[in-house]
Amino acid sequence: MSYPIAEEVVEKTIDEVEDKVTPWEVIGHSDTGIDYDKLIRRFGSSKISPDLIARIESIIKKPVHHFIRRGIFFSHRDLDFILTAYEQKKPFFLYTGRGPSSEAMHLGHLIPFIMTKWLQDAFDVPLVIQMTDDEKFLWKDITIEEANKYAYENAKDIIACGFDLTKTFIFSDFDYMGQCPNFYRNICRIQKCVTFNQVKGIFGFTESDSIGKIAFPAIEAAPSLSSSFPSIFGEKLQQEYPCLIPCAIDQDPYFRMARDVAPRLNFPKPVLIHSTFFPALQGSKSKMSASDSNSSIFLTDSPKDIKTKINKYAFSGGKESIEEHRAKGGDCAVDVSFQYLRFFMDDDERLEQIRQDYSSGKLLTGELKKILIEVLQTLVSQHQERRKEVTMDLVQQYMTPRQLHFRY
Template identity: 75%
Template sequence: MSTTNEPDHVPPVNDYVDEATNVDDIVNPWEVKAGSNTGVDYDKLIRRFGSSKVSDDLVKRIERIIQKPVHHFIRRGIFFSHRDVDQILLAYEQKKPFYLYTGRGPSSDAMHLGHLVPFIMTKWLQDVFDVPLVIQMTDDEKFLWKDLSADETNRLAYENAKDIIACGFDKDKTFIFSDFDFIAQCPKFYRNICKIQKCVTYNQVKGIFGFGDSDCIGKIAFPAIQAAPAISSTFPFIFGEKQKQELACFIPCAIDQDPYFRMTRDVAPRLNFPKPALLHSVFFPALQGSQSKMSSSDPNSSIFLTDTPKDIKNKINKHAFSGGKASIEEHREKGGDCEVDVSYQYLRFFLDDDEKLQQIREGYSSGQILTGELKKTLIEILQKLVADHQVKRQQVTDDIVREYMRPRELKFRY
């Protein structure tokens, strides 16, 4: 990991070949596709991106510092890779201030379970470290990349904010903002965007993100907009107009977002702000399996936060890819494959009882538990999770959203 002023390794965003199986994995901010039915090879991805694996020693250090067990997302390797998390832990030990930053690209009314994952992790980090959080709604990005109007992506930003607020973020410590609405209100934000843009050449951004000659100039300029919230002076109303030095920033996100922040880390020494630290998650699989793509336009590709209990039951039973065998007799004899079974993979995310998860894994792998029984367990868990979320979301009014999105001072320890 890099804690010096040496430039980060910033490889181009393109397809790469899994040499062992001779198949392609595609991983970039706009497309993720696994070449194998077991999913993306994350060890190879770590080597390609130049990040560090979340080691047992790092997990133990986190637990020693916070004096409680880590979230099961970390314990199970769902958040598996990082950049400079050890520096964030050092700052916490030394009582130096830092803040959290994550985001959402609003392209549909309904978020799905995969969208919840970084926010669940971020909520836990905010609680254990007691730090402020900024959440960027990139309605501008979705306008540039999708066939949607600016008014529509802006509306979706506010709708998606309700789902994010329903995750339980502390209003006194959380600022949510729409790019379309906030940039015009905050000169420091735009100034930092321009500073970053001046540090990155067209050839560099083309190499990092794979832009082509037919891409609009808005796409080419956008990476600096996602980078700027990693600079604390972007938010003078939170951290002070006369801030003596930039604060450290800690970003939990899926690893497909890493190219944005490799670029950010590369320009940080030139602009005299700390390199942001990152904690990367694996990808949440589509119901049809790791080689399929979740899509907001395909309601059967995932469980959405608007689904009814009946929807959830039907989707899991009909569409969740099974690692079971063709017949009951064969399954009892040979057992199921947890590595490709989507129901088991979803339980890794949403069943927080380690002992019960291990019992399910052993039972399914040995053939004692059938696919139908495994799916029944998952259905019950997801029905409760989604129903609870819907109740919380119904309590989030437009006035509450406006309060979270109002530029204001936040409360934190330092």
């Protein structure tokens, strides 16, 4: 006996399964990970189009970063607004952040900072970087003291990315909250505008979540308001300056909330550009974790560590045998080594040649991994050398509230 209706229902259910993307959990249901086109439609953002890329290049008089060219930063909210402000010689600022849950950052953590550094240089604008040590205390099994310590250690890695001291302010939530009444006032303004039902709907909170978690989204939203930084923008700010936030798209819920609240408080809506997710070594279906040293390459890894991890754990899109691989070629869409090269090899022509060679079977998996190992060993060792120069005194300079340099 057949049951066509039941089969049809099951098939529809499977087809309608959505990827899960929240600030704390990311689950993709395909071999290539998240379906970003569906996510754009679901979140209501806009794709970064070729026309928009051409406009950026026309304004800054140079090519966009390869993260944008390759669709790694793929989505935005009102980026046109920031570009128009820049053309009109009106000031704006950048805001991004880091949730410090361990002393060591991994390669995935670098992505928003590499993009932000390029934006700071391209547009010559000030930047604030929020270290959400309070968030990690609330969500992780760590003490306040540990979370705050991790914030300062992570700040060293962030500074090693090359941010301009005259244009960059880094702050710990635990420390800055007591230094700046304006910051807390803006947090309260945002909190008053958002109901418990709304925050449950946006973030999926339940009645078993602590009130600290429920209140936290306003803390992450508040740095998008320039009045949260009177030392940078002045105590008597005549008007709010718009803000551009580069972040992974899992952080978007915070700023959907902020964009909903902003008009009611007479603040400009924060502008966003979203990145795709950096895959774990085990593939796009796996999740990188700071507690799993084998899920990614960490900025503390030695050249030997990098070689071992790539050779042992990097998910391959190659075939079962050399003969089959030569005949059918590899799948770059799922091959982690190739995906990592998309992020960290800036030579477009060489990357395209590698893609063609691997897809055709001319390049073997071991040879592809060897190329990646060399790229990452160089990148990580150079980062480690720069980090050695970052003293705690220099960290304190970046974390001291002060006026920053403005282009206009």
